[in-house]
Amino acid sequence: MNLQYHHKPVLIKESIENLITHKNGIYVDATFGGGGHSNAILKKLDKKATLIALDQDKESIKKNFIKDKRFHLFHNNFIHIRDILNKNRIYKISGILADLGISSLQMDNITRGFSNQYNCILDMRMNQESFYSAQNVLNECSKQELFHIFYEYGEFKNAKKIAEKILKERLKKNITTTLDLVHIFFIKGSFKKRKRFFARLFQSIRIEVNNEINVLKNFLLESSKILLPGGRIAIISYHSIEDRIIKFFFKKGIIINKINFKTIPFKMIHKKVIKPSFQEIINNPRSRSARLRIAEKT
Template identity: 65%
Template sequence: MKEEKKMIIKYFHKPVLTKKSVNNLLTDKNGIYIDATFGGGGHSSYMLKKLNINAKLIAIDQDKDAIKSNLIKDPRLHLFHNNFVNIKDILNKKIIGKISGILIDLGCSFFQLSNPKRGFSYKLHCILDMRMNQDLPYSAQNVVNESSKQKLYKIFHEYGDFKNAIKIADIIIKKRKDKKIITNFELMNLFLIKGNFKKRKRFFSRLFQSIRIEVNNEINILKYFLLKSYEILSSKGRIAVISYHSTEDRIIKHFFKNLSFKIINKKVFKPSKKEIENNSKSRSAKLRIAEKI
């Protein structure tokens, strides 16, 4: 148990675009800020270094392992085990309308991807799961074994950008008629061409990403949260969103454009070459920042 906790703490997550996001977010160093996806606390830790002693940081994560990983001992930090979609329930009503800034990183953590017990990986043999909140009953097994053909098509087309989404759905449905798909390797074997994994790496990345988005209802939750974030931000309060998928990025752009926001970075921020070298999973990250008018 102690070894597992050490692993959680050490490897939970490498924060992405930390300086770009935080330095452009903190306009009032005495303000109240929200880190909606705490993870390993990398962004929160950097925010606390920049904030004054009277500031407050509300951090949220739905993953119990993220809460366990917390090593930040700071009275300004208030950490909640919850989904950021419940932000208005988490906040005291007196605080709503006084939030100076919100940071949200929509990526998976390194710990989630590298721990076979969590069932996110296509590289390590594991039971299909992919729940960010392990208390939820709906997992990746439910998606691949119970979804209709039309629903599978939608998942792979919209969340994986697959042009052949209907073919992928057909293959899964045909297989599960014979035997329930339980593990990641059972799913992957349906799509291997003569066992050539290397050529299919990008395919599997998108396949597993699309299933994960469905399992955690990520798109609907993002849309709802963005609307709530507008309600709780103060005038001239800022929101910084780091996304990794084209569907997410389109939603964020649309949201900033259609509500009363001033775009802070008209050209999207992306990780530097050095950051990508240190953390390959940051490659697809895009950071957009806006200010409430």
């Protein structure tokens, strides 16, 4: 095994220990990223096991690789998980893991536009083959569309004012860089308050660019079809929007506007959400907002 890029996988002990119930089974790492979770899963599996990994970011695939005959990596969004498995004549699996966060590779690359800490072109595409970027969102979306993005994905109470400021600014010139966006807003208060505002602002735009909420909902539905009875799903999320969707689906088997199961297809392994330990947060500050939920197919 060989990982080229230094990566700190989040909640690795908690997720892997609760995921693997059959050491010769077929498992899926739906969000390969830096490869840390895949590497840990392989260490727990026996020789006859199989691990399928997916990532829509070609840069992650190029920078990180694992040499292991049990391991198979595909360039694709995890919304297509069932299609990928079926093409490889795999119809049921023992477990699936998804880490919904941005990888350190994406965040630290100043050309990708995910962070407001660097001045760079606004991009935020996880799949760089996509034609829809943060610039399209900020310069082309209507006032109503922008309101929806900031209200639903950033949970801003003043979403209308934020949308209006962006519309006013883009009449003067296109919003093309992270600094262009940051300079639109003057946030009174502490450094912590300003940091939280821009974190939520960038988050909401990124969610829209990558269609993250719809992708998650469809992924959850697909997971219920491909897991064996007794198979487990572990999902790490980083904000309340995703966590609510995951929690509701695991408990009720329901995704609003998608499906209503007559019987709940999962049972929760832990009643309470699993959070990083104090020590993990010290070692990896980016883990502080991580939330892990694990469920078993009934």
